[in-house]
Amino acid sequence: MKKRVLAGMRATGRLHLGNYLGGVKGMLALQDNPAYETLYMVADMHAVTTPYSVEELQSHRREVLIDYLAAGLDPEKSVLFLQSDVMLHGELAFYLSSVMTIARMQHLPTFKDKVKQYPEHATMALLNYPLLMAADILMYKADKVPVGVDQEPHIEVAREVARKMNAQYGLSFPEAIRFATEGEYVPSLLGAGKMSKSVEGSAIDVTDSLDEIEAKLKKAPTDSGKGDEVPKTGGVANLLTLVELFEGVEAKQKYEQQYVGEGIRYGDLKKQLAAVIFKELQPIQQKRAELVADSAYVDSVITKGAEKARAIALETVNEVRTAMGFRS
Numbered sequence: 655m656k657k658r659v660l661a662g663m664r665a666t667g668r669l670h671l672g673n674y675l676g677g678v679k680g681m682l683a684l685q686d687n688p689a690y691e692t693l694y695m696v697a698d699m700h701a702v703t704t705p706y707s708v709e710e711l712q713s714h715r716r717e718v719l720i721d722y723l724a725a726g727l728d729p730e731k732s733v734l735f736l737q738s739d740v741m742l743h744g745e746l747a748f749y750l751s752s753v754m755t756i757a758r759m760q761h762l763p764t765f766k767d768k769v770k771q772y773p774e775h776a777t778m779a780l781l782n783y784p785l786l787m788a789a790d791i792l793m794y795k796a797d798k799v800p801v802g803v804d805q806e807p808h809i810e811v812a813r814e815v816a817r818k819m820n821a822q823y824g825l826s827f828p829e830a831i832r833f834a835t836e837g838e839y840v841p842s843l844l845g846a847g848k849m850s851k852s853v854e855g856s857a858i859d860v861t862d863s864l865d866e867i868e869a870k871l872k873k874a875p876t877d878s879g880k881g882d883e884v885p886k887t888g889g890v891a892n893l894l895t896l897v898e899l900f901e902g903v904e905a906k907q908k909y910e911q912q913y914v915g916e917g918i919r920y921g922d923l924k925k926q927l928a929a930v931i932f933k934e935l936q937p938i939q940q941k942r943a944e945l946v947a948d949s950a951y952v953d954s955v956i957t958k959g960a961e962k963a964r965a966i967a968l969e970t971v972n973e974v975r976t977a978m979g980f981r982s
C-alpha cells in the first residue's frame with residue numbers, strides 16, 4: 655500500500671513566498687512521487703482560532719484552493735479538499751482531546767505566541783488548534799506532512815497523540831514526520847523573524863506584480879554593503895537567503911565575496927532578485943487568472959475532493975468509535 659501524505663494551509667489570506675517554498679513546494683514534490691498518495695486540504699476550520707471576518711473566510715477558503723491549483727497541485731494526482739467539508743475532523747479532534755492534558759497544550763510555543771499576539775482571544779479553539787491538526791493528520795494515517803519548520807511542534811503533538819491512542823485503544827496510527835524543503839524557513843523582508851501573513855511588510859505574495867516585488871525589496875533594510883564579515887543575521891543575511899533560494903548558492907557566494915571585497919550594490923542585487931522571483935511566480939499567476947474565470951471547474955474539484963476525503967475519514971472515525979466504545 656502507498657504511504658499517505660497530508661498537508662494543509664490555514665485559510666487566512668493570500669499565499670506568500672514562505673507558504674510557497676516551505677509548504678507548496680513540498681506538497682508538489684510528494685504529489686509527483688509515485689510512492690505516495692497525497693491529500694491536501696484548506697484548513698478553513700483552523701482559521702477561526704484567531705480573530706477573523708466571516709466574509710473574508712468565505713472567500714479565502716476558495717482562494718487558497720485556487721492557489722493550490724495554480725501552483726500545480728493536480729486533482730488527478732492529489733485529493734484536494736476543504737477541511738470543513740469533512741466534518742468528521744471535528745469529531746476526531748474531540749476524541750483525541752481526551753488523551754492530552756491542558757498543561758501540554760498550554761506550553762506549546764505556538765499557543766503562547768498567539769496569546770501574546772491576541773491577548774483578548776485566548777480561546778478553547780486556539781488551545782485545541784494542535785489537536786484539530788493532529789486529527790487532520792491521523793484521519794488519513796499520514797506518514798509525511800510537508801510543512802515549514804515552524805509547524806514542527808504541532809507534528810510532535812500529532813506523534814504523541816498517535817502513540818497515546820495506540821497504547822490506550824489498541825489502534826495503529828502511524829507517527830508522521832515532517833517533509834522538509836530547502837525553503838523550510840523563509841525569512842522576513844524586514845530583517846527579523848520569518849516571512850508571515852500576520853506581519854505587515856514581511857512578505858512577498860505569490861500574486862505580487864514585478865513592480866510590487868521591487869517596491870517591497872526596496873524597503874528591505876541593508877547596510878553599507880561592505881565589511882570584514884558577512885552578517886549572519888538581520889536584513890542583509892535575509893536578502894542573501896532569498897538570493898540562495900531563488901538564484902542558487904553560487905549567486906549567494908558571489909555576493910558574499912563582493913561584501914568582503916569591492917562591496918555589494920544592493921540596488922542591483924534587489925532588481926535581479928525581483929526579476930528571478932517574478933519569473934517563478936508569473937506562470938502561477940497566469941494559471942490563477944484562468945482558474946478564477948472557470949468557477950464551475952473549481953466547484954467540481956471541491957465537490958469531488960470532499961467525497962474522496964470523506965470516504966477515507968469515515969473508515970478511520972469508525973475504527974476509533976469502535977475502539978473507544980461508541981459502537982458495538
Ligand code: ADP
Binds near residue numbers: 677802
Ligand atoms: P503564516 O505564518 O504566514 O500565517 P501559515 O501558518 O498559514 O502561514 O502557514 C502555511 C504553511 O506555510 C505551513 O506549512 C508553514 O510551515 C509554511 N510557512 C509559513 N511561513 C513560512 C516561512 N516563512 N518559511 C517557510 N515556511 C513557511
Ligand code: TRP
Binds near residue numbers: 663697786805
Ligand atoms: N497549522 C498549519 C499552518 O499553520 C495548517 C494545518 C492545519 C496543517 N492542519 C494541518 C498543516 C495538517 C499540515 C497538516 O500552516
